[in-house]
Amino acid sequence: MDFIEEIRERAKSFNKTIVYPRSSDSRVIKAARFLKDENLAYPVLIKDKADAAIPKDLDFIDPVSDQKLKQYAQRFYERRKHKGISESEALDIVKEPLFFGASMVATGDADGCVAGSVSTTGDVLRAAIQTIGLKPGSNVVSSIFLMSFDDGRVYTYGDCAVVPYPNEEQLATIAIDSAHTHQKVTGEAPKVAMLSFSTKGSAAHERIELVQNALEIVKSHNLDFAVDGELQFDAAIIPEIAQRKAPNSEVAGQAIVFIYPNLDAGNIAYKITERLAGATATGPIIQGLAKPMMDLSRGCSWEDIVNTACVCALM
Known part of the structure; x- marks a missing residue:
């Protein structure tokens, strides 16, 4: 099925x-x-x-x-x-x-x-x-796309349709809501990667700091899912690269929920995945x-x- x-x-x-x-x-x-x-x-x-x-x-x-x-x-x-x-x-x-x-x-x-x-x-x-x-605990309405493949893989991408440039509190909420949405719809325990153009401090920039700060906010909620960042996409999804770039991460190389730092990245990523990788994009699914x-x-x-x-x- x-x-x-x-x-x-x-x-x-x-x-x-x-x-x-x-x-x-x-x-x-x-x-x-x-x-x-x-x-x-x-x-x-x-x-x-x-x-x-x-x-x-x-x-x-x-x-x-x-x-x-x-x-x-x-x-x-x-x-x-x-x-x-x-x-x-x-x-x-x-x-x-x-x-x-x-x-x-x-x-x-x-x-x-x-x-x-x-x-x-x-x-x-x-x-x-x-x-x-809004639901209790949410400070922003956002969206995810479910990206499904013929071999049964299903990934969640957020946010790809609503919030152009989230601040750190909004990005944290997007991550939390996306994890919950993934679990509700797929029945699968989420492993969440907060994405950036840096992995674990490999670069320094205010946009990287925003992702790092958002991650700390997510972790402060003591939620029951794995989350880590900041991670580049290859480190988040490919185990061999994860071993080199983030060997101590419980998410790197295993992520199934990907949180993009802004709408530019998220919207472009889901369309590339759909058009070049042949994924089926289901969404936008509104959350929050x-x-x-x-x-x-x-x-x-x-x-x-x-x-x-x-x-x-x-x-």
Whole structure:
């Protein structure tokens, strides 16, 4: 069984309710039908246009007329009134499908939300952060990509889509959240490498110090996973090089979770791994939220939407 098949099978056992805020997108409809037919999740589509066709075989919610609208709007108003919004403005905001879907997740009326096929990452994250909020212990919302290979290997890359230049506290949070995400989705104990262009002090630079400081923050939490840095990528993944560059490391040569120091490195790395090494990239998987809301690429396929929904169910 390959990785995608595995996460689909695991998602099936949870039977989670996943909402989709863009019902007029044919890819979303096709993915929802597949999820329902294969019993991978229970899909609920949120009507996003007055003239949107509603397939009779799928469950839809119209935010404008739904009985929960006022309850969601009041909750949103209480969360955001310090920003100066009125109750009527809160009502108008929550009518928007992204915010309505996020409200369903925030209140427990759905287990997760998958959005972004026709929305920007900024719009999806804004709805998620303002409505669901961050989980305890997180100071930033970030993302990972799961990079899977035909031989069964699965690596986690973070952050590759959200935080351009994290500070040391944010980088530490990204490392912790990425480790937890890897374990939730794959069932595998994470070994985390904090990456840099230096290995264990082989170079000196303020960008290296940022990674070193982030590592110390991670270690201060006394978490139950192995983490080390700063490591170059070859030292992190190749045992022979690890023996030369970091012989005393419990991660070097064995890492499966790779934390990049900035978005330049992470985004470039996952695309190189996908295009030159033939890996399948699943993501971006959003992490750091109190409850799961996933973001899709606007160029995604319906199969991508299915896979992201299954990951959402596992989280």
